[in-house]
Amino acid sequence: MTTAVVGAGLAGLVRARALAARGEDVMLFESSDRAGGVVRSDRVDGYLLEVGPNTVRPTPELWRLVHELGLESEALLADPRMPRYIDFGGRLHRLPTSPAAFLRTGLLSARGKLRILAEPFTRQGDASGETVREFFTRRLGREVADRFVEPFIAGIWAGSSDRLSLEGAFPALARWEADRGSLTRGAIAARRNAPREPVARKRGLLSFRDGLERLPQRLAEDLGARARFGRAVDSVDRAAHGWTLSVAGENVEVERVCIATPAGEAAKLVESVAPDAAVALSEIPHTPLVVAHLSAPAGIRRAGFGHLVVPQSGRRILGAIWSSSLFPGRAPSDQALYTAFLGGARDPDALALVDEEVVEIASRDLSAALETPQIFEPVRVTRYPRAIPQYELGHASRLETISRAERRLPGLSFLGSYRGGISVGDVVRTALAV
Numbered sequence: 001m002t003t004a005v006v007g008a009g010l011a012g013l014v015r016a017r018a019l020a021a022r023g024e025d026v027m028l029f030e031s032s033d034r035a036g037g038v039v040r041s042d043r044v045d046g047y048l049l050e051v052g053p054n055t056v057r058p059t060p061e062l063w064r065l066v067h068e069l070g071l072e073s074e075a076l077l078a079d080p081r082m083p084r085y086i087d088f089g090g091r092l093h094r095l096p097t098s099p100a101a102f103l104r105t106g107l108l109s110a111r112g113k114l115r116i117l118a119e120p121f122t123r124q125g126d127a128s129g130e131t132v133r134e135f136f137t138r139r140l141g142r143e144v145a146d147r148f149v150e151p152f153i154a155g156i157w158a159g160s161s162d163r164l165s166l167e168g169a170f171p172a173l174a175r176w177e178a179d180r181g182s183l184t185r186g187a188i189a190a191r192r193n194a195p196r197e198p199v200a201r202k203r204g205l206l207s208f209r210d211g212l213e214r215l216p217q218r219l220a221e222d223l224g225a226r227a228r229f230g231r232a233v234d235s236v237d238r239a240a241h242g243w244t245l246s247v248a249g250e251n252v253e254v255e256r257v258c259i260a261t262p263a264g265e266a267a268k269l270v271e272s273v274a275p276d277a278a279v280a281l282s283e284i285p286h287t288p289l290v291v292a293h294l295s296a297p298a299g300i301r302r303a304g305f306g307h308l309v310v311p312q313s314g315r316r317i318l319g320a321i322w323s324s325s326l327f328p329g330r331a332p333s334d335q336a337l338y339t340a341f342l343g344g345a346r347d348p349d350a351l352a353l354v355d356e357e358v359v360e361i362a363s364r365d366l367s368a369a370l371e372t373p374q375i376f377e378p379v380r381v382t383r384y385p386r387a388i389p390q391y392e393l394g395h396a397s398r399l400e401t402i403s404r405a406e407r408r409l410p411g412l413s414f415l416g417s418y419r420g421g422i423s424v425g426d427v428v429r430t431a432l433a434v
Contacts, residue, residue: 017222
């Protein structure tokens with residue numbers, strides 16, 4: 001069986017390796033000269049910058065992959081006890097992680113805390129067609145939706161809880177309510193029924209000494225000559241016994257083709273053979289994102305993962321990762337590194353800001369949250385016009401259209417963060433499901 005994988009982002013690399021491991025003849029085509037797609041780690045003036053994803057949860061599938069690739073000695077795991085914060089009411093509040101901490105937190109009023117205790121007795125609803133905000137407001141109350149869920153959605157998805165589909169973004173929560181009638185009972189049952197993993201589960205957040213890009217680099221090394229960089233696929237067409245790819249002016253015939261590019265690029269490749277899927281792919285919304293890496297004297301460094309921001313007057317960033325607190329080697333010894341995020345569904349106009357404006361806003365918001373003078377200096381500003389696919393209402397219908405095209409056109413498949421989850425762990429799990 002000969003398979004072409006189009007796109008050397010993490011999804012394409014993992015799928016190509018999985019196919020090769022089971023004995024298939026695999027060719028991976030990538031238009032650029034590097035592996036990893038949006039997973040990118042750059043060294044600049046003594047700083048190690050994560051330009052794409054910053055933090056990765058070591059899911060069982062991902063940690064198995066690290067083990068198989070021989071990357072365990074290069075892996076870094078941040079302390080899982082490291083505190084996380086939420087910026088609300090003009091100051092940072094430590095994210096509560098225990099019942100006692102919830103009782104003490106200033107993020108919720110007494111009424112808001114009592115509302116959480118009522119969750120197991122809340123009426124069961126119909127999660128289909130319900131947004132994330134509607135679901136959490138119904139089950140846990142408006143304060144939780146506003147002060148926990150909305151900053152989480154903005155920080156992780158760069159999205160809006162008013163738009164994301166509960167079934168699309170958090171299918172497990174929808175199942176818990178449907179099967180158990182309660183998030184509390186659903187969580188208990190999920191933990192009790194979780195299968196034992198052959199590789200011990202790791203805790204904390206995962207990176208590598210040379211950054212997250214080390215993972216796709218090692219995958220490309222493992223694929224060797226199967227991975228062909230600087231080879232753009234211009235079109236995909238049906239052939240008598242499979243598929244024909246137009247690659248840099250020459251035709252390549254294969255029995256199967258897996259398109260692992262971003263949704264917009266995938267749409268262009270298949271518009272002649274699967275126009276319905278092309279429309280569905282092109283309609284998947286993506287939010288813009290601006291990433292600002294800022295430095296400051298090491299003396300202001302605080303221990304912690306970082307903070308998310310509740311929408312409020314005087315704040316514009318979505319949140320920040322305290323990069324040099326999270327992992328060693330991210331900044332010179334006398335400096336601290338912070339990564340702030342602007343834009344998203346909350347503030348799409350941020351994409352048009354010039355670098356100086358981005359740095360000024362991020363510096364102001366960081367200084368206010370950390371209660372320190374504005375002594376931040378720019379390291380780099382990066383913009384993504386289409387950063388993260390959004391699983392908004394109607395997303396399930398688009399995915400079904402894509403699945404119908406796969407059933408109708410044997411040998412054609414689509415792979416990417418627009419289906420199966422946006423996190424690195426989700427992408428790896430989906431790519432391994434050959």
